[in-house]
Each structure stands twice: as structure tokens, then as C-alpha cells.
Amino acid sequence: MTSLATAPEHGPVTGGIDVRGITKRFPGVVANKDVDITIRPGTVHALIGENGAGKSTLMKILYGVQKPDEGTIAVDGTTVSFSSPTDAIKVGIGMVFQHFMLADNLTVLENVALGAEKLFGIGDAARAEIVRISDAYGFGLDPDELVEHLGVGQRQRVEILKVLYRGARIIILDEPTAVLVPQEVDALFDNLRELRASGHTILFISHKLDEILDIADDITVMRRGTTVGEADPKTATKRQLAELMVGSELPSPETEESTVTDVVLLDLDHVNLVDARGRHLLRDIDLTIHKGEVLGIAGVEGNGQAELVETIMGMRKGTGTITLADRPMTDWGTRARREAGIGFIPEDRHRHGLLLDAPLWENRVLGHQTRRPADKHGLIDRAASKADTQRIVEDYDVRTPSINTHARALSGGNQQKLIVGREMSGDPVLLIAAHPTRGVDVGAQADIWDHIKRARRLGLGVLLISADLDELIGLSDRIQVILRGEIVGEFDPQDVTPQDLGSAMTGGKDTA
Numbered sequence: 001m002t003s004l005a006t007a008p009e010h011g012p013v014t015g016g017i018d019v020r021g022i023t024k025r026f027p028g029v030v031a032n033k034d035v036d037i038t039i040r041p042g043t044v045h046a047l048i049g050e051n052g053a054g055k056s057t058l059m060k061i062l063y064g065v066q067k068p069d070e071g072t073i074a075v076d077g078t079t080v081s082f083s084s085p086t087d088a089i090k091v092g093i094g095m096v097f098q099h100f101m102l103a104d105n106l107t108v109l110e111n112v113a114l115g116a117e118k119l120f121g122i123g124d125a126a127r128a129e130i131v132r133i134s135d136a137y138g139f140g141l142d143p144d145e146l147v148e149h150l151g152v153g154q155r156q157r158v159e160i161l162k163v164l165y166r167g168a169r170i171i172i173l174d175e176p177t178a179v180l181v182p183q184e185v186d187a188l189f190d191n192l193r194e195l196r197a198s199g200h201t202i203l204f205i206s207h208k209l210d211e212i213l214d215i216a217d218d219i220t221v222m223r224r225g226t227t228v229g230e231a232d233p234k235t236a237t238k239r240q241l242a243e244l245m246v247g248s249e250l251p252s253p254e255t256e257e258s259t260v261t262d263v264v265l266l267d268l269d270h271v272n273l274v275d276a277r278g279r280h281l282l283r284d285i286d287l288t289i290h291k292g293e294v295l296g297i298a299g300v301e302g303n304g305q306a307e308l309v310e311t312i313m314g315m316r317k318g319t320g321t322i323t324l325a326d327r328p329m330t331d332w333g334t335r336a337r338r339e340a341g342i343g344f345i346p347e348d349r350h351r352h353g354l355l356l357d358a359p360l361w362e363n364r365v366l367g368h369q370t371r372r373p374a375d376k377h378g379l380i381d382r383a384a385s386k387a388d389t390q391r392i393v394e395d396y397d398v399r400t401p402s403i404n405t406h407a408r409a410l411s412g413g414n415q416q417k418l419i420v421g422r423e424m425s426g427d428p429v430l431l432i433a434a435h436p437t438r439g440v441d442v443g444a445q446a447d448i449w450d451h452i453k454r455a456r457r458l459g460l461g462v463l464l465i466s467a468d469l470d471e472l473i474g475l476s477d478r479i480q481v482i483l484r485g486e487i488v489g490e491f492d493p494q495d496v497t498p499q500d501l502g503s504a505m506t507g508g509k510d511t512a
């Protein structure tokens with residue numbers, strides 16, 4: 001196989017896809033219904049739509065992970081049929097998933113070349129090819145660097161390089177900017193423009209309408225499993241896109257009047273966390289949240305925010321003291337912390353938030369089994385749990401065939417809505433929200449923002465961790481920046497821009 005990264009700069013542009021009449025059914029749901037899309041070769045094509053609209057299913061079909069029940073796919077006019085991603089790669093389709101799949105303890109070269117040794121081996125030829133691709137598209141990657149030393153933006157470039165190395169001329173990206181700060185988004189878009197200029201076709205899913213208008217040549221809107229329209233990024237507005245997607249106006253996280261009191265709810269004093277190799281994951285964290293206050297934490301992914309949350313939740317043990325409403329909770333386990341009224345929206349919903357192979361109503365009980373409505377004299381009250389799950393499904397607009405459906409069968413955004421609904425239930429006093437709107441559509445985002453604002457009005461304290469800087473600025477009363485496990489700055493959301501925050505988050509460098 002020739003590497004299609006070597007596609008001639010001025011040769012015929014290839015990589016067009018025609019999707020016709022694609023239908024994919026799951027039990028109780030038609031995920032894709034008679035989908036037609038034309039993806040022009042050499043363009044950046046955005047796919048947008050509300051949660052559960054069928055975007056991921058369509059991408060998985062194009063990448064050979066799912067098989068359609070009906071319909072055809074043609075690449076450059078030739079009908080294709082995929083049984084696995086290997087078949088998709090053979091015709092030049094590669095996909096970069098939202099969760100990176102790199103081995104931290106291996107080099108860039110090893111991550112890229114392992115599993116594809118038959119192309120360029122694992123030695124100098126592979127190294128040369130990586131350098132060639134990296135130079136051609138301005139990736140700036142060193143093949144011998146260990147992946148654990150790379151920032152999030154660089155890791156993403158390794159993933160893209162990996163698919164280019166395998167000959168992809170059509171690259172599918174699933175919400176590629178969700179974890180990036182503004183400066184990294186700019187760098188990614190420069191890379192994508194370079195790729196487009198050399199004849200690659202890019203297909204990506206995003207919920208961020210600004211970015212779509214910035215980068216896309218074509219936009220397809222999906223709703224309830226089918227394509228409902230195209231939009232022209234040259235003339236469309238964000239508002240029109242939001243209306244096409246969710247049928248309502250664009251929300252914005254507007255600041256509301258302060259409800260901050262001087263009652264301290266959560267207090268961290270000199271909290272340190274050190275890993276097995278003696279490195280500080282958290283260094284001397286002093287942090288206070290008052291009743292009625294939203295404290296925002298800004299940071300590039302991997303700078304200690306996950307460890308901070310896990311330490312507050314008792315999932316990791318550091319040094320220093322943690323107090324909840326004047327009660328020392330440093331020695332409490334996770335369950336005791338939850339029972340004391342901490343709601344927890346975890347960053348990794350698959351690892352900490354859900355039992356994927358259990359029905360929604362059991363997921364409602366998860367972590368809340370010792371409290372109402374689940375607990376009845378030490379036993380699980382199934383009827384009450386089910387009724388409350390039904391309430392969450394309605395209040396939070398979780399799109400599901402039923403409360404008996406397994407969590408795995410929900411779209412990513414709908415899984416998130418279920419977790420947010422569960423964690424906001426049961427009268428929490430403190431809410432730890434890590435990326436609460438990640439992967440949710442603009443309509444659901446507005447609802448979750450409303451729920452957080454209401455929590456604040458009711459006197460809860462909220463620790464909000466988010467990579468969406470507009471969200472942090474719009475919802476927080478104060479924003480602290482975390483870098484390499486340390487709080488390195490505090491900003492007033494009233495007079496800080498996403499660019500200022502992005503800069504503080506990367507220690508003043510433009511790209512991480």
C-alpha cells in the first residue's frame with residue numbers, strides 16, 4: 001500500500017464519499033434512517049446534530065465498526081462494503097476517536113508504527129516516513145519522544161499522523177476540539193487546512209458552532225436519525241445552525257447576579273498528591289468554595305484537574321486537609337463523602353459514571369444506593385428508583401426507548417444527561433462537575449447550565465471543571481488556573497477572555 005500522505009499536490013483530488021439510503025436499526029431505535037450525504041473530495045465537512053441524532057453511528061458505519069442494514073456507500077464512485085476498520089483503511093478511510101488510544105510509555109514512532117510494520121518496518125524507514133508526514137503538515141513531532149511527555153494537542157497530532165501513515169486520505173474526527181484550549185484549536189485547524197490543501201478530505205463531528213463556521217466547507221445537519229439539511233458556512237449564522245439542529249434558539253451562559261455567601265462549604269488546605277515515582281500530581285492546593293458560589297477550574301487536560309477531583313471525592317489519598325461545611329472529611333471514603341451531600345459528575349463517564357451493561361434505572365441507583373429514593377430499610381426500592389429514573393429522563397430530556405434500556409445503547413450526550421440528572425438529585429450541598437456539558441448538544445447544554453445556575457441560587461457550592469472556556473467564564477464566580485498540579489492564577493470572569501485563560505493554562509506559551 002502506498003502512503004496516500006504522498007498524494008500528489010496537484011493531481012486529481014480524490015476522497016469523495018456518497019452515502020445513499022443508509023439505515024441502521026438497534027433494538028427499539030432507528031439510529032440512521034435513509035441517510036443521504038455527499039462529501040466532496042478535498043473538503044472539510046462538518047456533521048452536526050442534537051444528541052442521539054445518529055452522527056456517531058454514521059461515522060462508525062463509514063469506518064467499518066458498524067454494518068448498515070440498508071443503503072450503499074461509494075468512495076470515489078466505487079461502491080464499498082466494510083466488515084471491519086481494516087477494510088475502511090484499505091480504501092483510505094481513517095478515524096481519530098475522542099478518547100486517544102496511545103500508549104504513554106512508548107515513543108511516537110512506536111505508537112505510530114506498531115501494528116503497521118509491513119508498511120515501513122519499525123526502524124529508520126518508519127522514522128523517516130513519520131518525519132516526512134510531520135514536516136509536510138506542520139505537526140512538529142519528534143518520532144523518538146515518549147508520548148507521556150506530550151501535551152493534549154500533540155497527542156492528537158500523533159493520532160492523526162497514525163492514520164495518515166496508514167494511507168488515509170479521508171480522515172474522520174469525532175469531536176476533535178472538545179479537549180483543546182483555543183490556541184490548540186487554532187493549531188489543529190491550521191493542520192486541517194494543510195491537509196485539505198494537499199487533497200485530503202476531512203469529516204468531523206462537532207457541537208461547537210463557532211468552530212464549524214470557521215473551518216467547514218460544507219455542513220450537514222442530522223436530526224432524529226436522518227439528514228435534515230445542509231448549511232453554507234459562508235452565509236449561515238450560529239443561530240440558524242442551532243435552530244436546524246435542535247429546533248430552538250442558541251443559548252449563552254449569561255452571568256447572573258452573585259449569590260456568593262461568606263459561608264465556607266469546601267476547604268482544601270495544603271493538599272498534595274504524589275505518584276509512585278515521587279512526582280507531584282497536586283502541589284500545595286489551597287482552595288475554598290462558599291455556599292452559592294461556582295468556582296471554575298481552567299487547565300489543559302492532564303494538569304491535575306482529574307487528580308484534584310478524585311482527591312476531593314476520596315478516590316485518591318493525598319496529604320493536607322479537606323473540610324466540608326466545617327467537618328473534616330480527609331479520612332472519609334468516597335461513599336461517606338457522597339452521603340454527606342457531594343454530587344459528582346465525573347470526567348470519564350464510562351469508568352466512573354455508568355455501568356454500561358446495566359439498565360438506566362440501575363444506573364440511577366449507582367452511588368446512591370444508601371439514600372432515598374433507592375434505599376428502603378437497607379434494601380433497594382426498585383419501584384421508587386424506577387419512578388425517579390423516569391423523572392430524570394423527562395426533566396433532563398434523556399432520549400431512550402425506556403428506563404430498562406442499557407446505558408451502553410444511549411448516545412454519548414444522552415449518557416451524560418442521565419449522569420447530570422442523577423447527581424443533581426438527592427439534595428446535594430456541593431456539586432463537583434467535571435466537563436458537565438462535554439458531548440451534549442446546544443439544547444441540552446442550555447438545560448445543564450440552567451440546572452447549575454439553579455443549584456447556585458439554592459446555595460450549593462459548585463466546583464466546575466471545563467475545557468469550554470466560554471462556559472467557565474459564563475458560569476463561574478471565580479476562575480482558578482491549574483498548571484502542572486498547581487494553582488497558578490485566579491481570574492475574575494467579568495474581565496477575562498478565553499484567550500487570556502488559554503495563555504495562563506499553557507504557562508504563557510501559545511501552544512501546549
Ligand SMILES: Nc1ncnc2c1ncn2[C@@H]1O[C@H](COP(=O)(O)OP(=O)(O)OP(=O)(O)O)[C@@H](O)[C@H]1O
Binds near residue numbers: 029057408412
Ligand atoms: N450499540 C447501540 N445499541 C443500541 N442503540 C444504540 C447503539 N448505538 C447507538 N444507539 C442509539 O442510536 C441512536 C443514535 O446514536 P448516536 O450515538 O449515533 O448519536 P449521536 O448523534 O452521535 O449523539 P451524541 O451527540 O449524543 O454523541 C441513539 O438513539 C442511540 O441510543
